[in-house]
Structure formats: C-alpha cells, structure tokens
Amino acid sequence: MKNIIDLRIPTRLGAWPVLVLVGICLVVGWQITTVRYQPPEEGALNRNNATLVVADPTACPASIDDNLATADIALPLADVLGNCVQQSLAKLAQGKQVTLPHEWRDEFVELPQLTLGQAVYRVKVALSTAPSGLWGLVLPATGGDPAVFVNGKLIGWGGSFQAPVARNANRPLMFAIPQGLLNQGDNYFDIYVVSQPANAGFLERLVIGRAEVLEESYQHYHFFRSTLPQTIALVVFVLSCAIGLLWLYRRQDIEYGFCALGGLFWSLYTLDQFIVNIVGSYRFWDWLSVVSLGGLSLVAVFFVHRFLQQRHPRTELTVVWVFSSVALVLAVVSEAWFYHLLQWVAYPLVCLSLLYVLVFSAHEAWKIRSADLYVLVAAGSVVVLLAIHDLLVILNLESLAYGRFLHFGAPFVLIAFGWILLQRFVRSLQAMESFNAQLIELNQELEERVEEKTRKIAQSYETIRILGQEQVLLHERSRIMRDMHDGIGVYLTSMLRQLESGTVDRDQLSSAAHNALNDLRLMIDSLGSASTDLPAMLGMFRTRISVALDACGVELEWDVDELPPLTDFGPERALNLLRILQEAFTNALKHSGATCIRLSAKSATKPEGTGLINIEVCDNGKGFNLGGTAGNGLKNMQYRAQKIKAGFAIKPSAIGTCLEIGLPISGV
C-alpha cells in the first residue's frame, strides 16, 4: 500500500465537529462573496443614478491605436475620446435613466446597439459650494475600459483602447480631479465604457470625495480585488511547481502529479482576475480561462479517485470526453454561440464535476472517518460554494459588478493540503523516532551478543592454543625420544652387547662411544637456538668437525655464502641435516683417503623457479663406485634427506666424491 494512504489514519471525531468545520468554512466562503467596496462613511459622495447613452459608433472608434506617440498622424487621445463622448451625448435626451450598478446584458433587448460594446454614463452632481483641495473619483469596478470626463475634461482612463481593450472588471480605479474643475452648481461626470465582449459590460458606481479620504477605502478594495488574486495565483503556481517536483521524485504517488497539474490550471484561471491587458483576442482569452477551469475540475476528479484509491475508469473516460468535446466546440463556434455555450454548458459542467468531487469525497470521508478527508471536504465545500456563486453570476442571477470568487477557494485547499502534509510529516517523524528507538535497542542487544560471542571465541582460541602447545610439546618429546632411540640408543646397545658377550674390542667400543657422544652433540646442537639459522648451525658443525679433521691431518675448505633464512627449519630438520653432514664427513675420513674436504653452501634457483640452498661436501679422495651396493650409511643419508624433503645426490669424480644436498627455501 502506498505511503499516501498509509498515513490516512481514521479519527475518532464524531459528526458534530466535522459539520461545524464545514459550516465555518461555508460561512467564511459566503462572507467572501459579500465583500463590496465600502466608501468612507463621511467625506465622500456616493452616486448611483446615471443616464445611459449608447455610444455613437460613427464618432467612437472600436479600437484606438496605442502607438499614438509614434504614429505619423496622431490625434490626442483626449480629442478622440472627447469627440466620441460629445457626439454620443448629443442624444442625451434619448438616454435611459439607470441605477448603478448597471449591467449591459440586461439591456440588449431594449438597447440593441449596446451589443457593440460602447456606452456613456452621465452622472450629475450638484454642489452647493465649490470644493477646494484635491478631489478624487473612484470607480470600484468597470466591465471593460473606462475613460472619465469631468465637466467635459478628460481626467483619466483605464488602459488600452486598442482591441482587445483593457479589462478593469477586477481592478478598482481612482482618478484625481484637478483643482478648479469642480464648480459650485451642477457638475457632470461622463464615463465612457468600452467592453469586449459587450455582455461583460457594466458600471458599478461612482464615488467622489477628497482624494485623501477616498485613498484608504480604495486601497483596501484594490487589495481585495486585484492584489490578493495576484498573490493567490503566484502562491498556487509556486506550490504547484514544488508539488510537481515532489511528484518527479515520487512517481508512484500520482496524486501529487494531479495536485500540481490542478494548481497550474487554477493559477492560469486566476490570471483573468487581474490581467488588464490580455494576450490575443478577448475570445481566445475567455476560451483559455474556461478551459483552464475545466482542466481544474477534470484533474480534481482524477485526483480524488487516486487519493481515495478508487478506480472509476468509465467515469474518468466520460469526463475526459465531455470536457475535451466542449473545449473543442468552444474553440470553433461563432462568438454568439461561444458565450451562450460558456454560460449554459461549460460553467454548469465545471460546477457539476466539482460537486461530484465534493460528494464523492464526503461519502468516502464518512465511511473511512479520516481527519484528512474531513479537512479536504471542508475546503472542497468552500470551493463548490464559490463555484456555484460564480455560476449564478454567469447565469445573470447574481450581479456581475462584484466579481467572481472561485479563485478565493485556492487558499482553503492549500490550507487543507498543508494541514494534511503537516499531519503526515508529524506522523512520519513520530514513526521514525519510534523506529530509531527500536533500532537503538536492537543495536544494543546485538552488541551484547557480539561481545558474548567474541568472548566465547577468544576462550576457544585460548583452548586451541593451549592444546596446540601441548601437542607440539608431545610431538617434540616423541621426536627427541625417537632420535635418542635411533641414534645414541643404538651405539649404547652395541657397547652393552660387547661388554655382555665378554669379547670386548677396545677400538670398536671406543668408536661406538665416540659415535654416541657425537650423536648426542648433534642432538644438542639441533635443539639449540641456532637450529633455525642455517649459517650458524653450519658454523657450529665446523667447530665440532674441525677437531676430527685436524687429528686426521685433513684440510677443510669452508665456502659458505650469505644464505637466505629457511622457513619451517626446526630442530628435527636441523638434526637430520647435521647427521647427513656428519655421515658424509665420517665416510670421507674413513674411506676416501682424502687430504682435503670442502664444504660449500650457496643459494640457487631450481629450473621451475623455486629457490633452494645447495650444500656440497666434496673430497679429493679415491672416489666412490656408484655401481656397488649402497652401504647402510648411504641409505641412512638418503632416508634422512627424504625425511626433510631435501634433494640428495652423490657425484663421484676422478678427483674424489661430491655429495650434494638441496634444501628448498620454502614450501617444505
């Protein structure tokens, strides 16, 4: 389920608070529709009786070029307008007495020429005294573009008279009356009004007074009718862009997309409330306005369906077809039909779809009892109220002079959305805090578990280490026992047998004792600290063998290079190597008759690339017959070399025998 719906939590609110909320919103909405221009209670003259004269089409051009300043032949605007008003007022006797506010659409039957969209209102103001100081005139609203004459002098106008003329329906105007223009006696205010289309023409009323007295009330009303719609349009546009960006990041929440689109339509529609100089023809502008309003109501239908997770594809398709068809028809029909369709088809359809959205959401809100939806319904009720009011205005059941008010619904909807988003934000924050608290708790528990496991693993490692040490000790003890049994034990047994048999050969006994002693020394050497350092071990061997060699008068050539360290070269391998060397020297001394024995040790590289240390023991004796049967000594040497995984070879030559031992540097 989507996040947007997840956070829509049912409320315990009963019916009354909701109805009160809706009631308050409706009252506020209705109050908005009753806002009028309030002239100062004192200090101003309010005039709502006037004589209406249809402007003389021969004297009043339908469009006056704006580029008077750069035109080749330019008549002053005051002259053009003045002539128009003067010619029109020539028929003042046939003029119609009207009460302001006055709307043209009510007069088309009686005054068909009014459909041309030009009229002059004459208002007479009798003054007992001549005013002094700066006076002003306020036109709270004018359907179209007014030009104001006071006693025949032009004092101001509302914008461009070039088609499409300026629209001041929602822009209150205030003109200063130059000093001296108002006299004691009768004063005439002639207001020439041009409206496109003609059915939008009207004059609300005319208020005169001291400029400083009128200023405040004028500013207040100007703020309400012009500045506030501008602000609303801007805020709606900016927020729509923001929500659109939100939708770009969260494409799965299509509601945000519809919300942004609806906001854009709404701000486009609101442009008509304050833009004075419209773009394109007035018909295009009105078409754009109604299409944007239709777009808004269309998007509202889509939005409410998505927001409430309801699928009504047939309804949506029907709405799309109807609105598209109406928009298309409005674009192509004639002007007369255009405004009739606008009045009787387009705006009622907009109101119907907005009403559908309100009823649909109210029904769902009642079912789900969601606070978010209640707020949305309250805001929607204001929008529908204002839309119905505007429809009444368009259907001529309410006055055109006080404007339309649908755009004032936007702040209600924005407040509702703001409230919903705030609620969601707070709920998300609370959920996040709760998750964080749980996470911290879980982390603490996990840390405790990890600590306990680490402790147990450390204990296991300690146990394994102790067991390993014990095993190493046991293995070493076994090895020493085995070496003693195989080495010194053999010599002692031989000596014991000779002594027990009674046939004691002193030489043999001495030899056996020497051998036993030598073997004991080798074992001691192999157990010493030099057992892992080959050069040191060879050095100790040299010391021991030198005595025997000196005694036999044999020269020793010692050629040991700097050697790399051997990995895993422990006491066992050291003892075996020393025994091989001991055997080699003993054999050379006993059997070769050599006068010189050479020991060399060098590092070398095997053909396959691995490193090794080559130890050679060579003598210059009588040599060695490889074809003969190998004695026990030779077999022992081969066996020991195999045991320490070293290469072993005997190379007899013409000048003696060479014995070669290849110790691999690593990987043994």
Added chain:
Amino acid sequence: MFIKRFTNQLILFAGLALSPVVFAADLAPTKVEYQHAEEAGGKGSDVIKLTAPKACAVFDDARIVYTKRRYGQANIISKPAAGCNPSGGQCKLEVKWEHEPAGRLNYQVEINWKLQSSC
C-alpha cells in the same frame, strides 16, 4: 485681646479675597452647539441671542470650539461688546460657517460671562 482682633481681621480679609472665586465658579461658560453636514456642501450663518445664565451676569467673551470639522470653518463675525447685559435684549452674536461637499461642521459657541460688580 490682640489675638482676637487679629483673628477677626484675618477672617475678614480672607473672605474678601475668596469672594470673586466663589462668584466666578458659579458662572460657567454657556455652550451653544450647531451641526452642519450638507452632502452638496453648504454655507450660512447662525445668530445667537444671548441669555444670561444668572442675574447680574454680563457678556464677557465668546469663542468657537469644533467637535467635528471636515473641510469647513466657522467664524464669529459679530459679537456684543464686553459687559453687554442680555436682560436688555440687545446682545446678539453671529457666526458664519461654510463646508465643502461631503464635509461636516459640528461646533460649539462657548460664551463666557462675568458678574456685574454693582448688582
């Protein structure tokens, strides 16, 4: 003896000193109010026939006090001479006023009196 005479003299002089204050307090100014608010503007004059608030009171002076004034003015154009006794029926005061269209003029004519010394 001396103390008693001194006390009597003190009371006498104090009485003499305070007597004008006591009389003046009784003669509060009288106020006559006028309102003019013509929508189309207006001008005119208001004539006040003075009546004394108390026997022995004579006219001293008068002035205009505005309570509401919007684009208008009122001026006393004629007033009786100081000491004029209204009992003779000859004390009249005339105010000329004028205000603009949509203006308003609410003013009071404040008349001050004084007591005649020999009454």
